[in-house]
Amino acid sequence: MNAPRTLSPDTLAAQALGWIAPQHRDLAPTIHPASTFERAADGSYPGGRLYSRDQSPAYDQAETLLAALEGGHQALLFPSGMAAATALVQALEPGARVLAPHAMYWGLRNWLQELATRRQIALDFYDNADGEALAAVLRTMPPRLLWIETPANPTWEVTDIAAACAAARAAGTLVAVDSTVPTPLLTRPLALGADFVMHSATKYLNGHSDVVAGALVCREDSPVWQRVRQNRAQGGAVLGPFEAWLLLRGMRTLPLRVRQACASAQRIAETLHGDARVAQVLYPGLPSHPGHAVAAAQMQGGFGGMLSIRVAGGEAAAMAVAGRLQVFKRATSLGSVESLVEHRASVEGPGTLCPPDLLRLSIGIEAVDDLLADLDQALDAPTRMADRRPA
Incomplete structure (x- = not known):
């Protein structure tokens, strides 16, 4: 038998x-x-x-x-x-x-x-x-x-x-x-x-x-x-x-949620990587990430639903981007069905080791095109504001 x-x-x-x-x-x-x-x-x-x-x-x-x-x-x-x-x-x-x-x-x-x-x-x-x-x-x-x-x-x-x-x-x-x-x-x-x-x-x-x-x-x-x-x-x-x-x-729905979050996070990271409005994308699924090879060896099936972006223009620009996001919810926590954004340095407060221009993104299970469109319109905000300033 x-x-x-x-x-x-x-x-x-x-x-x-x-x-x-x-x-x-x-x-x-x-x-x-x-x-x-x-x-x-x-x-x-x-x-x-x-x-x-x-x-x-x-x-x-x-x-x-x-x-x-x-x-x-x-x-x-x-x-x-x-x-x-x-x-x-x-x-x-x-x-x-x-x-x-x-x-x-x-x-x-x-x-x-x-x-x-x-x-x-x-x-x-x-x-x-x-x-x-x-x-x-x-x-x-x-x-x-x-x-x-x-x-x-x-x-x-x-x-x-x-x-x-x-x-x-x-x-x-x-x-x-x-x-x-x-x-x-x-x-x-x-x-x-x-x-x-x-x-x-x-x-x-x-x-x-x-x-x-x-x-x-x-x-x-x-x-x-x-x-x-x-x-x-x-x-x-x-x-x-x-x-x-x-x-x-x-x-009981963990596999479905994790699989969706990983796929969406990977696509978002790849889309924003090299975008002039983003100084850096931090995600181990990118081949340019210093820990990519190790992550690929010990993470099976994806690189996770979490990534961070460092917004070009510094802290003020990062806060402006977070404020303009509409599909992403401004909230503490991660790993939920809804996508979340957080300016970690201001949340952690004095003594934080987090860069002030960093936004942490927890990717949920929404349509990834909706998330990308939301990020695109929010990242445009500092640029449009800068264009309106006097020379």
């Missing part, structure tokens, strides 16, 4: 693992709002649950699906991406050294810096795209945890995950990868040697701007993972049942 065929990620996501509720054979997943569960007369738990804070059946299907998509041992849901990331760092030993990239989500970078000022961790930064320098640091001053974000928000530098993990393994360093942007459909960090994967599930996994959630996935069980589980249970950093259900519903 032939072995059962391994299902593709598209099928696993679309059918949410194919789980069927036993009583009524429901195709739609069930919402589990119960906060507590009945004990038997002898004090045992015939349903296998004690209390929903860490044992809610609301999490089971979404966590199992995400672990399957990532090829991991287990996944845990959290009430935000920050809650997931901080749960992992807080599971390290006090004073542990963390090595983080210069280009990364600014909220997490600020939190790590604050933690370091209180001497709860030691913190150093590395250049996302300089693999040789990263390997040298890992050899000479090995940290307890290496944090990788690739492509890195919002300038989209690329880190070679496999090479970094090999160097980290030799140094006895754990590796965690923020894979929010590529999703498990484009990159599977655990297969490249990482120990943990983090997602801001608010973004692509949910994809509909109606849930704030986070997730961690581990490659294998470990004392650090057990502390993450214990901290979530004791600290109560858990997701509500309705939010878990919405997240699972969003994950």
Whole structure:
């Protein structure tokens, strides 16, 4: 008899693992709002649950699906991406050294810096795209945890995950990868040697701007993972049942949304590349991008739905372009069905490492011709304004 065929990620996501509720054979997943569960007369738990804070059946299907998509041992849901990331760092030993990239989500970078000022961790930064320098640091001053974000928000530098993990393994360093942007459909960090994967599930996994959630996935069980589980249970950093259900519903269309966003982002990047109104297009799908070759090797099926443009004319021109966009929505976040634009430097505020002329674009699932037309009319604004000025 032939072995059962391994299902593709598209099928696993679309059918949410194919789980069927036993009583009524429901195709739609069930919402589990119960906060507590009945004990038997002898004090045992015939349903296998004690209390929903860490044992809610609301999490089971979404966590199992995400672990399957990532090829991991287990996944845990959290009430935000920050809650997931901080749960992992807080599971390290006090004073542990963390090595983080210069280009990364600014909220997490600020939190790590604050933690370091209180001497709860030691913190150093590395250049996302300089693999040789990263390997040298890992050899000479090995940290307890290496944090990788690739492509890195919002300038989209690329880190070679496999090479970094090999160097980290030799140094006895754990590796965690923020894979929010590529999703498990484009990159599977655990297969490249990482120990943990983090997602801001608010973004692509949910994809509909109606849930704030986070997730961690581990490659294998470990004392650090057990502390993450214990901290979530004791600290109560858990997701509500309705939010878990919405997240699972969003994950069922993940392949379609990611595929559309990747195709549109690639076309937009290629169209704007070389446009005199744009000083630079930052997108790893462009052959001119310094990390293109590495991205092509570790990202399968596309280069993601995120890109940034640096607008010719500087910060004022960039703000003018953002203000004139009509199809793109001016909003924080990414990975949703609607396309978003954000002037990141003003959002991040003092201490930002983001260039002031940069606009971050999150490409949704709209018709790409509509998005290109919107960008075209918005980019014309600074030019028309300049033409009206006296000589």
